[in-house]
Amino acid sequence: MARNDTARYQYLESIDSSRTLRPGPGQPDGEYAEETHLQVFTEVLMTLALGRTVVVPQSYAFDSYAFLRVATDVLRARTGAAADHHPFRVHLHGARSYREAVDRMLARALTADPAQPFLSRLLPELNDPAAHDLDPAELREHAADFERLRRAPWLDDERAAGLRLIADEFDWPPVAARPPARTYRLGELVVGAADPTSPMGRSAANLPEQQRDVHAALAAAIRLLGTDRPAAFDNRSRLRLPLPWPGDPDGRSPAQIIGDPETLALLVEFVDTLYNVIVVDSIGVADATLSTGLALDEHRLAGRAVAQELALAQYRSRTHPAAWLPPDPADDGAPPLFRIEVDAAAALTDARTRTRLAALRANATDAVAALLQARAEPRDRSPFWQGVDALHAAEDQRAAHAALDAHLTRVATLVGNGVTVSSRGGYLVELALTAAGAAGPALATEAWQLPGLLGYSATAAGAVGSLVYGRTKKAAAGRLRTRRTACALGRVVDVRG
Structure with missing residues (x-):
């Protein structure tokens, strides 16, 4: 497992700024927009539950609508003893601070250098002011640096507040990176x-x-x-x-x-x-x-x-x-990395489905706050961190299984109703958000397979087929009356093997 001192970091591809676009005024949300935000939310929640910290590259920290939304949810849930706890850390590249990195991205967007274009997904106004009824000269003045950008009159409250929350979070020192000896374009x-x-x-x-x-x-x-x-x-x-x-x-x-x-x-x-x-x-x-x-x-x-x-x-x-190592055989019972299910008997319109999905995130707010409180406790006196440390100190599979089960049981007592965290056997950890109501139940599930002693086998090109994708067609026990509305495939890896 990749680690730095006692901290363990997790990188989430789902916050890629190219994945989720922010709809313009009066425009409909993109396909699977609410589902995508749920996916990011469950991945962040799983990261927190397993005692890891989400590491965010500077470009996604500034320009990902998915990250802006999940960061707003998580950071607003951080209160009391957790006020100084940092669930996110930024990775800087070619900049000494997050604000300097943002200023450089703004300069690239305004310069419109064809050799190094910066196509903003969160702030499309930067790339095409006229399409947003903005004067190019005024926009250049508003976006000259981060401090002026956040006060721009055309910037709506959601983006302005989110960008400020994120900038304040990343005043904390960045991740101490350990890049490879050689890089490739x-x-x-x-x-x-x-x-x-x-x-x-x-x-x-x-x-x-x-x-x-x-x-x-x-x-x-x-x-x-x-x-x-x-x-x-x-x-x-x-x-x-x-x-x-x-x-x-x-x-x-x-x-x-x-x-x-x-x-x-x-x-x-x-x-x-x-x-x-x-x-x-x-x-x-x-x-x-x-x-x-x-x-x-x-x-x-x-x-x-x-x-x-x-x-x-x-x-x-x-x-x-x-x-490169031979991968473990695929488990035919392994679920997708992420999936959303709703009551198969309920006749849900798109609007009612979106309402149920929004409720999944809203119901999990208390779980976020509880996890942040537990993570903020002093490590040497914290049952949460003792569980995490026991998991990574396990010397054999039996001890690792026992430590994982004990930690997940402890987490389950923290997160309360609406969120369940459990082991599905072996090293398959499942986190589920649930919401019920007149429109029928909804379920969002995140499943991470953690093979070995929380180490990850690499994939040789010649063996990739044995890893992908022996997925089950059987519904999980107790969910036979649900129908899937969206899913994503993937897995947890250490890219260096």
Whole structure:
């Protein structure tokens, strides 16, 4: 397990700023918007329950709407003895402070340098003032630095308050990173996946059929976009934009060049995960929860989950080849990383479903406050931290299982109604949020598989198929009357193996 002194850090791919866009005034929420916020919330809650701290890269800290919402929920629940407890820590890159990092991002957005574009997801006004009825000169003045930005007259209360809460939180010292000895550019790694002479290319023929097909689709898409221009992939936002792809003689967008929306979606998943894995390794002291985007069922996500595993394998093939180990066989009873279920008998409209989902987060506010209070206790006198320390001090599997069960039992007494935390056997830890009402019950479940003594097997490209994705089609006991509305696949990993 990656660690730094007594702190243990967790990186959550679900807070990627590209995942969740903030709807503009009068615009509908995007598909699975409320579900995505629930996913992030449950991952943060699981992180807190397991005694870890969420580490956030500076770009997501500033520009992720998902992080802004969950940080607002969590930090507003922090009161009393927990007022000085920090559940989030920022990772800085090329800046001495969080505010300096924000000022640099603002400068990139306002300069609009095509070589280093900053496409803001939280503040789209920066990139296109006219589309938001703003005067470009006035906007440049408002966004000259963080202090002026937070007082900008066009900035709504939600973003202004959230940005201030986050900035105050990150006045606390950043994570002491332990980056790898050598770093690789994103584009170099993306293009390398299409090289038949690379470790990934040489292993592709030995993959099971679905994984081989996904790799072939990815390699073909990368070649269509051009392996002679790896720098074009360095800014992953370009894959999402309806703008000419760099170097294309016909001025076509990535969607036009690739021609198939699902293949483009596979490539976006691959590149996004590869980007996040690069960031995790640059931190060097954090484990990662890698997750796909959401869909109605896991079968629709299977290809994207394979693309995610291939991204991890591609990164390790270049950076930590000695870490490659055969993965543990997949457990056919393992649930998706995250799922949402509602009463199968209830005829729920979209509006009523969103109301139930919002209630899941609202009902869990007391659980957040209780966990923060327990984490704020002095470590040498805290039953919570004694449980965490016993878990990581276990010398064999039997002791580890016993310590995990004891810690989860202790956590369960803290979180109260509406939240359950338990072991599903082995090292599968499940956290569930529940809400009931006239519209029927709703359930959001987060499940983390922690194999070994909380260490994580690496994935070789040639063995990736055995890890993905022997998912059960059986409903969990006691949930036979629910229907799934969304899920995400993924797993917890140490990217260095």
